[in-house]
Amino acid sequence: MTAMTASAAGQKLCSCHVCNLVSRREQLSVQAHCPRCGAFLHFRKPGSVVRCWALLIAAYILYIPANLLTMMETGSIFSYRKDTIISGVVHLWKTGSWGIAVIVFIASVTIPLLKLMSLTLLLVSVQRRSRWHPRQRTRLYRLVELVGRWSMLDIYVVTLLAALVQLGAMATVKAGPAAVAFGAVVVLTMFASMQFDPRLIWDPLQKERNP
Amino acid sequence: MAHPAQLIACHDCDLLQREIPLNPGCAASCSRCGAVLYRNATDSIDRALAYSLAAAVVFVIANLFPIFSIEVQGDRTSITLMGAVRSLWNQDMQTISLLVLLTTVLIPALELTSMTYLLLPLKFRRVPAGYTLLLRLMRMAEPWGMVEVFMLGVLVSLVKLTSSFKVIPGVSLWSFGVLTLLLAAAAASFSPRDVWARLDSIPGLEVTP
Numbered sequence: 001m002t003a004m005t006a007s008a009a010g011q012k013l014c015s016c017h018v019c020n021l022v023s024r025r026e027q028l029s030v031q032a033h034c035p036r037c038g039a040f041l042h043f044r045k046p047g048s049v050v051r052c053w054a055l056l057i058a059a060y061i062l063y064i065p066a067n068l069l070t071m072m073e074t075g076s077i078f079s080y081r082k083d084t085i086i087s088g089v090v091h092l093w094k095t096g097s098w099g100i101a102v103i104v105f106i107a108s109v110t111i112p113l114l115k116l117m118s119l120t121l122l123l124v125s126v127q128r129r130s131r132w133h134p135r136q137r138t139r140l141y142r143l144v145e146l147v148g149r150w151s152m153l154d155i156y157v158v159t160l161l162a163a164l165v166q167l168g169a170m171a172t173v174k175a176g177p178a179a180v181a182f183g184a185v186v187v188l189t190m191f192a193s194m195q196f197d198p199r200l201i202w203d204p205l206q207k208e209r210n211p
Numbered sequence: 212m213a214h215p216a217q218l219i220a221c222h223d224c225d226l227l228q229r230e231i232p233l234n235p236g237c238a239a240s241c242s243r244c245g246a247v248l249y250r251n252a253t254d255s256i257d258r259a260l261a262y263s264l265a266a267a268v269v270f271v272i273a274n275l276f277p278i279f280s281i282e283v284q285g286d287r288t289s290i291t292l293m294g295a296v297r298s299l300w301n302q303d304m305q306t307i308s309l310l311v312l313l314t315t316v317l318i319p320a321l322e323l324t325s326m327t328y329l330l331l332p333l334k335f336r337r338v339p340a341g342y343t344l345l346l347r348l349m350r351m352a353e354p355w356g357m358v359e360v361f362m363l364g365v366l367v368s369l370v371k372l373t374s375s376f377k378v379i380p381g382v383s384l385w386s387f388g389v390l391t392l393l394l395a396a397a398a399a400s401f402s403p404r405d406v407w408a409r410l411d412s413i414p415g416l417e418v419t420p
Contacts, residue, residue, distance in 0.1 A: 008220035008227045015220035016346050021408050022218045022227075036407065037343045092371075098368050103363070138223050138244045149357050152314065156364025159311050160278070161371065162302060163295035170283055171375065175304050183310050190354060199225040202244070206225075 007206045009043040016041060045197040049123060055192035056119050061115065062181045062188065070176030072158050077170070083156065084178060085109065107153035108182070115151075115189045118144050122196060129204040141198045144178075148193055151186045155179060215371040221246055228356040255402040256409060260330040262397035267323045269393060273386035274316065278365055289381060292316065319394065322356050325349050326401060333409050342410065346403060353398075362391045 008015050014025040016034040025032050025041055032041040067085055074081045083091060086106050092101035118140050125137060158175045165173040219230050221395070223246040233239055233251035238249050273292070280289035290298075292315060299308040325345050332339040339345070365387060372378045 005391065006227050007225040008218075009225055013218065013220065013227060013228060014360075015222065017222070018350055018403075020219065020222070020404065021407070022220050036411075037346060039343075081345070095374065097370060097374070100367055103367060106365075124417065134224070135244055138246070142223070142246070149354065150236055150360055150363075152357055152360045153364050153367065155307060155310065156315075156361050157368050157371070159295050159299055160290065160364065160368040162300035162304075164279075164281060164288060164290045164368075165282055165376075166298070166371070167286075167288070174302065175299065175307060179304065180306050183307055192370070198223045198244075202224040202226070 007202065009199075009203075010206055014041045014043055017045075029041045044199055044203075045195060048195055048197040048200065049127060052119065052123055052192050052195040055188050055195060056116065056123070058114060059185050059188040059192060061182045063112065066178050066181035066185050069178035069181065071154065071178040071182065072161065073172075073174040073176055074165075075172045075174075082176070083207050085182065088154075104154060104157075107150050111147050111183075112185055112189065115144050115148055115193065117194055119189070119196065122201070126200045131204050134201050134205060137201050138198050141193070141196065141201070144193050148186075151189075152183075155183050155186070219248055221248060247295055249404050250402065252400060252405065253401050255400050255405040256330055256333055259326060259397055259401035262393055262400060263323050263326040263330070266390060266393035266397055267327065269386050269390045270323060271320060273383045273390050276383040276386065277381035278383040278387070279369060279372075280379045281372060282379060283376060284313050287379070289379075291383065314355055315361045318352050318356040319358050321352055322349065322394075323397075326397065329406065333406065336399070336409075336413060338410065338413055350403075356394070358387070359391045362387050394405060 008022060008146070012025055013022050014032070015022050016037060018039040019034060019037040021034055021036045023035055025043070033039065034041055057064065069084065070082045071085050071088055072083050081091070089101050089105045089109070092098075092104060122137060122141060125132060131198055156175075158179050161173040162175045165171050217230050218227060220227050221244060222242040224241060224244040226241055226243045228242065230249070230250070233249075235251050235253045238240065238247050238250040275291070277289035277291050277294075280287050296308050296312045296316070299311065325348065329339055329342060329345055329349075365384065369380075369384075371380060
C-alpha cells in the first residue's frame with residue numbers, strides 16, 4: 001500500500017458500498033448514484049448511530065422475555081419440563097452433555113451478550129468522538145459481524161426437536177414464547193450491526209490530521 | 212491525483228489507498244485498520260461457478276430427503292427441513308417458521324441461483340441482464356444465509372435426541388454437511404471485485420467516474 005493519510009470522505013471521494021468503486025462527489029445536496037452499479041452513494045451510512053441505537057434498544061428490551069420465558073417444553077408420561085435458555089444449558093450440563101452445553105451456552109448466552117455490549121460500547125465511543133484504540137474497536141466490530149449469526153443455533157435446535165418429537169403421550173416437545181423473543185433479538189442485533197458504520201470510529205482521528 | 216480506478220477506500224476506516232498488484236493467493240489489507248481490502252484469487256469466477264453449481268445439486272438433495280429419524284417401539288418418525296418448517300407453522304410459531312424458512316431455504320436458494328445466473332454468462336464474456344440489481348441483492352442477502360449454523364443445530368439436536376431415542380441419520384444429514392463446505396468454498400472464492408473487473412473489461416461497459 002502506498003502510504004496515505006487521507007480519508008476518502010476528506011477528499012470528497014466516496015466509495016460505493018456495493019461495488020467499491022471510488023468516485024468523486026461534489027454536491028452534497030444532490031442524491032448521487034454510483035456510476036458503475038447505480039447504488040446510492042453516501043460518505044457514511046445515513047442515520048447510522050440513531051438507527052443502530054433504536055434497533056439495539058429494541059433488542060435489549062426483547063432480551064428480557066427471551067431469557068425469562070420458556071424456550072422449550074418437553075413432556076412425556078414420565079416427566080414434564082419447562083426450560084428457559086439458561087435452565088436448558090444447566091440441564092444439558094447436569095445430564096452429562098458437557099460439550100453440547102458449552103456450545104449452546106456460547107451461542108445463546110455469550111454471543112448475544114457480547115453483541116449487545118459491544119455495540120453499546122461502539123455507539124457510546126463514536127458519539128463521544130473518542131480516539132481510544134480505534135484499531136481494537138474496529139476489530140471488535142468485525143468480531144460482532146462474524147459471530148452474530150451463530151446465536152440462531154438454539155432456534156434451529158428448538159425447530160427440529162419440536163417438529164420431530166410429536167409422539168403424543170410418549171413424548172412431545174413444544175417451542176415456547178421465548179423462541180420468538182430470542183429470534184427477534186438475533187435479527188434485531190444483526191440489523192443493528194449492519195447499520196453501524198465502522199468508519200465513524202476513525203473520523204475523530206481524521207479531523208486531527210487534516211484540520 | 213492518479214486515475215480514480217486505482218484508488219481504494221477501506222470499507223472499515225475509509226482510508227484512501229492506492230491499489231498495488233498482488234501475487235496469486237495474496238491479500239491486501241488496510242495499512243491503518245488491518246481490514247482485508249482485496250485478494251488476488253486465482254480463477255475466482257470459474258471456481259465460484261463450479262462450487263455454486265455443485266452446491267445447487269447438493270442443496271436440492273438436502274431439501275428432499277429426511278435429515279434424521281427417531282424410532283420408538285418400532286415406529287419410525289422422520290423429518291425433512293420443509294417438514295420442520297411446516298410443523299412449526301402448524302404449532303402457531305409462524306414467525307420462527309418463517310425465519311427458519313428464510314435463513315436455511317430461501318436465502319441460500321437465492322444466493323445459489325443468482326451466483327450461477329451471474330457467473331455462467333460472465334465466464335463466456337457475456338453480460339447477464341439486470342446484473343447491477345442482482346449484485347446489490349446478493350450483498351443484502353449475504354448475512355442471512357445460515358446453512359452452517361443450521362448444520363450445527365442439526366448436530367446439537369442429534370446429540371440431545373440420542374439420550375432418549377434411537378436416532379437414524381438420513382441422507383440429508385450428510386448432504387447438509389457437504390452443502391456447508393461447498394457454500395463456504397463458493398463464498399470464499401466468489402469475489403465481487405473480480406466480477407466488476409470482468410464486467411469493466413467487456414466493451415461498451417467502461418465506466419468513467
